[in-house]
Amino acid sequence: MAHATTIAELTEGLIGSATNIPKDHSLFESLKDRAVKQLRDTSRGRTNPFEVNERFSGLIEKFGVLNRDDLGEALESSLDLLPKTRWTPEFLSLLLQLTDRPWEHSRTEDLGQLTSPLTPPAELTWEEIVADDPLTEDDIWNDVERGYHSSGDDVAVDDHSHSEPTTSTQATSCNDGDFAALAPLHVVLPDANLLNEVRSARQALSKDGSSNGMEVQSELTLIREVLSMLHGLPTYVFDVDPVNRAVGITKRITSITASDIVVHDVLVQFAEVGTRLNFVRQWLLGKQSKAHLQSVQAALQQSMTLLDSQLMDLERRYAQPQYDYIVSLVDVRRYVEDLARPMIRLSEIIASEASSGVVEKSPFALLDLLYEESCIAQMVGDDQLLALIARALLAGLRTYLRPVLSWSISGTLPSGDGEDFFAHERQTDCDLGEVWHEQFALRLLPDGRVCTPGMMRPFVEQLYTMGKSRTFIKLLGQRSEYETVGFTGDLGTLDFVSFTRCLDTSPLLPFDQLLRATLTDWMATLSPTTGISVQTLLIDGLLRTMNTLDYVFLGRDGMLLQAFAEPLFDRMRRLPKTWDDSFLLTRLAQSTLGTTPGVDAHCINVGITSGSKIISTAPLLQQLGHLELTYAISWPVQNVTRSKDLLTYTAAFTLLLQVEVAAHLLRSQLFDIRKLESGCRSLAPVLQMALRLRTRLLWFLGTLRAHIATTAATLSHELSVRLQAAEGIDAMGEIWTNHDKRLKSCLLLSTGMTPIRSAIAGILALCESLADAWPLLLNGATASQAAMGMSENFNKSLSFVSAGLRGVGRAGGEPMLEALAESLQYHGG
């Protein structure tokens, strides 16, 4: 509608300017209506600007052809100057359609009339002014009085000293830069009269009054003094001991609104509160060398600042009262005591810690006291005290746990605060085989407890093991995942806000349980999620070593043992004086026992027990007792076995070797029987006895050999299962120690088994004796008493051994010894 109205108005204007028809003429209206209808027709398309340009180009060319270059140039220049808008083609199209033979009628001179410059208005001259207003008045040349001009442009510089300056006019009428004059006008001066009362009260207090008289002061004055004292500021009513900061009352003061006794009593109580607060303030100012105590100080300083701001709120109540208050010293006392109660209790804790003896004092005594107080405060529901104490405790604990975190992740001991850390390095250049047990140790207090805060004691062992594990893993050439990714640990839940949240959801949860649970969760984050742990790294090597020991020492492969034993026996017989060459024996062992897959032959070594001397004429079995087979186990496994010497295994090998020698000596005798005359149908009684003895001895050796093999296999299997289930080197070491003890016991190598072992050694010696006497027995050169004697010896020894084994087996609960005893008893007869 608005657009139609605009068109109508413009059309009306066009008709009015293009024609001389008056507006009130009927023709005007009809023309206007028709024109509007015609112009509203939008069915025609947009003007083609290229066509317009072409027509103009054609026109300019025509002008040139018709010798009207002036028109062409003028037109061209006008077209160039014409601003290019959206409607420019339309404008030009309109003009082209209205053009009427311009080359005949147009003149460039007409343009001059269109753009002729405007004549500037004539300048005003003095003649014209004088002509208008002649200067004929007498006083026209007199001086003009200042102030005549009321425009306000002049600076009323002389007035401001006489009249009362108003800020508005002065500010707007001042010169730039005169700020020094402006500044005092904007300062709000306090009313000095308000402080008159305070000044007079101070004057009264500062006077040294008579010692007999009581000073009367208003309660407001007393409250002011009290609050200043509680802030730790000097006052007139109270004095502070410069050494211990104890607060005392200097004057005998009373108030007209309360009795002397009440005022005195209340002031004494305030002094007590002030003393406690000063004590805490003094402690907060003290320099602490330990980091966790510095953190406790910082947390308590914040609490002290909070208390100060709460005291200031109390002051504000009297300095800027929002509504009417009753000024009561007793009321202030009640409020202050409630406010300062946690701080007073804290001062008692600090005093108690400071008073405990130095000798038995733990470096974490304050933390322990704060911990106990937090537990009690939470239990009795004292939230204010709990907030103060627990905040300080947790701040100190967080600081304490930072080096603990570093130790747990990387096995690095702290350098600065190290003398209070629960672990210390016992030996710096420790043998690798003893690293786990000897390098570090727990630091103990004089009373035997571990040097750590009380709340950390349940976790110390675990943390200690974690750190040792990290060191061990580093020595194995591995990096834990935490060192790889730069783990920094998260102590975020160990703050009072998290604790408050937990206590809000579980109000009955004791504080110590909550702390323990938080610490447990935190420690769980320290355990690596990937498989790299000490037990993972050790177990393969450990199991391989156990397997090796079975093959090398316990004759798991009888053929290999025989392959070593028989050349050895042969050497002993042929070279009785020089058979004990270590090098040759070692080569023999490496080439036989060391051929098992998984066994490193170079680790095998054979020698003679140090300090012993082989007597070449001694029985073979006795000489063999000095032979020592050793196997070099790797240093990680040594940390489990706690020794590089495997004495039990060495002794078991020696026993096995002796059994093999005895069996070897007896076995070869069988062939001698064939040498007897073929016609002989019956053997001499001596020979029969000897054969019977031989058979029994062989049976005994076989039973013993089987017992050794069974024991080795059973115990080895149990060891392997237990080791795989073990958590940590300490558990592995314990398992190994138990296994070693059991092996020793089952193979009759322990000290308690000496009589039985001696009896068995006697039986083995009997085998050698029989083997030595056999040729004589065959030839009938030996009397039957010798054979009977040997048989009796054997029976005696066998009975002793089986009885002894039965007794030991039942007493010790060792089923394998009982089984051996039964075998010897029922089959030995």
Place this chain on the structure above:
Amino acid sequence: MPAADDSKRKAARETIDILHEISTLLNTNLDRQSLSYCVSLIENGVNPEALAKLIKELRVQNARYEAERGGEAASVA
């Protein structure tokens, strides 16, 4: 903003001036005021051909009206 309006007015005035020059060179017989009305009408979407046709018709009507008035004046005299 007054400064923007002034510049717009100045630009419009310049356009009208140059169009008036072109109009004069092309002998369209459009005075400045009529030209201004034509520019406004075109800016309001009026087709130039329709507008040109209207102007020609107005001139015819105007001539007829002048002729009638001239005849009436002569008859009164």
